[in-house]
Amino acid sequence: MPANLEHIQQIMAEADTLFSTEEVEAAIDRVAEQINQKLFDSNPVVFCVMNGGLIFSGKLLTKLTFPLEQSYLHASRYRNETSGGELFWKAKPEVSFMDREVLIIDDILDEGHTLTAIVDFCKRAGASKVHTAVLMDKQHERKARPDLKADFVGLYCEDRYIFGYGMDYKGYWRNAAGIYAVKGM
Ligand SMILES: O=P(O)(O)OC[C@H]1O[C@H](OP(=O)(O)OP(=O)(O)O)[C@H](O)[C@@H]1O
Numbered sequence: 001m002p003a004n005l006e007h008i009q010q011i012m013a014e015a016d017t018l019f020s021t022e023e024v025e026a027a028i029d030r031v032a033e034q035i036n037q038k039l040f041d042s043n044p045v046v047f048c049v050m051n052g053g054l055i056f057s058g059k060l061l062t063k064l065t066f067p068l069e070q071s072y073l074h075a076s077r078y079r080n081e082t083s084g085g086e087l088f089w090k091a092k093p094e095v096s097f098m099d100r101e102v103l104i105i106d107d108i109l110d111e112g113h114t115l116t117a118i119v120d121f122c123k124r125a126g127a128s129k130v131h132t133a134v135l136m137d138k139q140h141e142r143k144a145r146p147d148l149k150a151d152f153v154g155l156y157c158e159d160r161y162i163f164g165y166g167m168d169y170k171g172y173w174r175n176a177a178g179i180y181a182v183k184g185m
């Protein structure tokens, strides 16, 4: 086995489980219920933020019971690293935002620079309202703004580097069916 994959296997073997599959699925159900109540008559465009938002978006979308359009965008400031840098657009949205309500779905609100930049972009592009949903909100004092919050939050986690349910460790383990924290990080 290549040395890199041994390291990736070791990360999983030594990781701490923060939330089980059942706990994450229950959180997704709760978020879906809240979104169904709030956005049922808003005809929104729902954007998955790739790559991390893929699994949360996919699971959440099947539980939304009202008409919506779905698309994706790809902005990253981590690029498979474990600490963030400048925001880099890999794919800008193709759907028109003009006078539309928008729901942005991402995996994690950490410092919040990514979500803030995406929300600003949507507003500048003419969205009438921008809603945000994240699976995880990481608890610490380093938010891009002190009052920064997503409108819909699945679970709150401690200030550690986490992976699973779309979130990666060096590009791996987005497929892990639970939320895990890297040992020592
Ligand atoms: O709140 P922040 O500190 O800005 O971090 C959160 C962002 O970081 C991750 O994306 P990443 O740039 O790693 O890209 P990925 O989705 O392809 O993993 C995650 O998916 C969020 O979009």
Ligand SMILES: Nc1nc2[nH]cnc2c(=O)[nH]1
Binding pocket: 078, 108, 110, 111, 160, 161, 162, 163, 167, 168, 169
């Ligand atoms: N996978 C992953 N991506 C992140 N982006 C910002 N914080 C995190 C984190 O804890 N895990």
